[in-house]
Amino acid sequence: MSGTRRRFFRDAAFFGAGFLGLSEALRGETQVSDPQAARAIEQGRHHSPYGNHKKKEAPTSGPDPFLPMVTPDVADLPHEMDGGVKVFKLVAEPVKRKIAPFKTIDAWGYNGSCPGPTIQVQQGDRVRIVFENKLPEATSIHWHGLEVPIEQDGVPWISQKPIAPGEKYVYEFTVHQEGTFFYHSHGAMQEMMGMIGFFVAHPERSYKPRADHDFGMILQEWAVLPNNSVPNTAAMEFNWLTFNGVSAPAITPMIARLGSRVRLRIVNMGMDHHPIHLHGNQFVVTGTEGGRAPESTWYPMNTVLVGVAQARVVEFEAKYPGSWMVHCHLPHHMMNSMMDLLKDRAIETANTNDAKALSQMETLAKSVPFEHVHHSPIAANANAVPGFPQDAFMEMGMDDAVAKPETHGLPPNWSAGMMGMMTLIRVLPDREYEEMTQRIKNTRTSEQKERSHAS
Numbered sequence: 001m002s003g004t005r006r007r008f009f010r011d012a013a014f015f016g017a018g019f020l021g022l023s024e025a026l027r028g029e030t031q032v033s034d035p036q037a038a039r040a041i042e043q044g045r046h047h048s049p050y051g052n053h054k055k056k057e058a059p060t061s062g063p064d065p066f067l068p069m070v071t072p073d074v075a076d077l078p079h080e081m082d083g084g085v086k087v088f089k090l091v092a093e094p095v096k097r098k099i100a101p102f103k104t105i106d107a108w109g110y111n112g113s114c115p116g117p118t119i120q121v122q123q124g125d126r127v128r129i130v131f132e133n134k135l136p137e138a139t140s141i142h143w144h145g146l147e148v149p150i151e152q153d154g155v156p157w158i159s160q161k162p163i164a165p166g167e168k169y170v171y172e173f174t175v176h177q178e179g180t181f182f183y184h185s186h187g188a189m190q191e192m193m194g195m196i197g198f199f200v201a202h203p204e205r206s207y208k209p210r211a212d213h214d215f216g217m218i219l220q221e222w223a224v225l226p227n228n229s230v231p232n233t234a235a236m237e238f239n240w241l242t243f244n245g246v247s248a249p250a251i252t253p254m255i256a257r258l259g260s261r262v263r264l265r266i267v268n269m270g271m272d273h274h275p276i277h278l279h280g281n282q283f284v285v286t287g288t289e290g291g292r293a294p295e296s297t298w299y300p301m302n303t304v305l306v307g308v309a310q311a312r313v314v315e316f317e318a319k320y321p322g323s324w325m326v327h328c329h330l331p332h333h334m335m336n337s338m339m340d341l342l343k344d345r346a347i348e349t350a351n352t353n354d355a356k357a358l359s360q361m362e363t364l365a366k367s368v369p370f371e372h373v374h375h376s377p378i379a380a381n382a383n384a385v386p387g388f389p390q391d392a393f394m395e396m397g398m399d400d401a402v403a404k405p406e407t408h409g410l411p412p413n414w415s416a417g418m419m420g421m422m423t424l425i426r427v428l429p430d431r432e433y434e435e436m437t438q439r440i441k442n443t444r445t446s447e448q449k450e451r452s453h454a455s
């Protein structure tokens with residue numbers, strides 16, 4: 001038994017049982033090789049608001065196959081099997097995250113990613129997360145929404161000792177729920193440095209109706225001063241808003257087939273609440289951070305408020321072709337920080353003529369790695385109108401800088417209309433959908449080849 005393992009058992013015993021007064025029978029049972037036995041041990045320890053709905057008769061067949069969720073711009077965390085246990089390796093570490101073509105921040109995340117890689121399991125799975133702390137300070141992981149034994153809850157000093165820099169720690173539990181959960185550091189400042197990732201538990205028996213596409217989005221806010229790369233985690237005002245760690249227009253659009261049913265899982269890990277709006281369609285909320293909602297509670301809407309620490313799962317029938325916006329509707333969350341381009345300069349748009357402002361913009365544009373596309377037309381007397389300009393100088397077209405297979409075929413200067421928490425769900429008819437998925441596959445394959453050549 002390694003030192004880490006020994007320490008784990010000692011701590012689990014101290015915090016999980018002795019400290020909290022749990023019965024002897026539960027102590028030290030967190031690591032078992034037989035998932036069935038583990039499940040039996042944990043049964044009866046969880047209470048659901050709907051009653052003891054998890055007590056089910058012996059399964060006659062295995063769990064239904066499930067459709068994995070896609071997290072745009074974030075990878076899945078792979079796992080290995082140890083007997084019947086799914087084993088994941090998660091490393092907390094500093095991460096450089098390019099949130100816009102001209103802005104890279106020093107965030108903290110997991111396995112080189114911020115947000116951390118997506119963990120996908122199935123209801124009933126026994127899961128082990130071998131965790132390593134490569135941060136310069138102590139941390140722990142909380143499994144948000146999951147009903148796990150107290151010694152797995154990841155709260156420093158309450159349910160475990162903080163995990164010191166360089167230390168490993170093993171979490172292990174049975175996932176008896178289904179739904180959209182997430183993992184995060186239980187330190188408030190670390191949360192605001194980006195330490196969160198999806199933990200999706202697919203149901204043992206498929207949801208009805210079945211979805212054909214399943215996408216996940218994590219909402220985050222950042223306060224990063226111009227010429228700076230480190231987020232100010234004490235700030236209450238945010239100048240960068242991201243989906244899955246990227247700001248529009250750099251966010252990868254979602255691709256769906258016309259006529260399909262689309263599921264969108266949205267998780268908020270920030271300081272603000274975000275009303276997430278879908279254009280051109282109505283959706284229903286089919287789940288929360290607590291799991292699937294009964295169909296009798298579904299009603300049509302197109303804007304769902306995702307509060308801090310909440311998850312909202314929405315579904316809709318993609319029956320209209322087009323590139324439909326999915327965005328936060330808070331006006332200040334539909335912007336990027338222009339200040340990063342201006343640095344210590346100011347554009348004198350409010351009290352000067354268009355020509356001067358334009359020449360300033362062009363000078364600025366030369367200093368950043370994309371071409372500034374001419375802004376939308378303005379009236380000849382624009383400067384005589386009180387309040388001008390509002391959006392006239394906001395838009396920054398950067399189609400080439402953010403081009404990827406998923407943006408293929410969008411109209412020229414599409415990127416000028418997108419900033420902040422904003423992305424597209426592109427609903428494509430069969431043939432275009434097939435072409436698009438092939439294009440994506442080809443690009444990813446050649447990227448993989450390039451990577452393996454380089455390493």
Ligand SMILES: [Cu+2]
Pocket residue numbers: 272273274275328329330333421
């Ligand atoms: Cu918002």
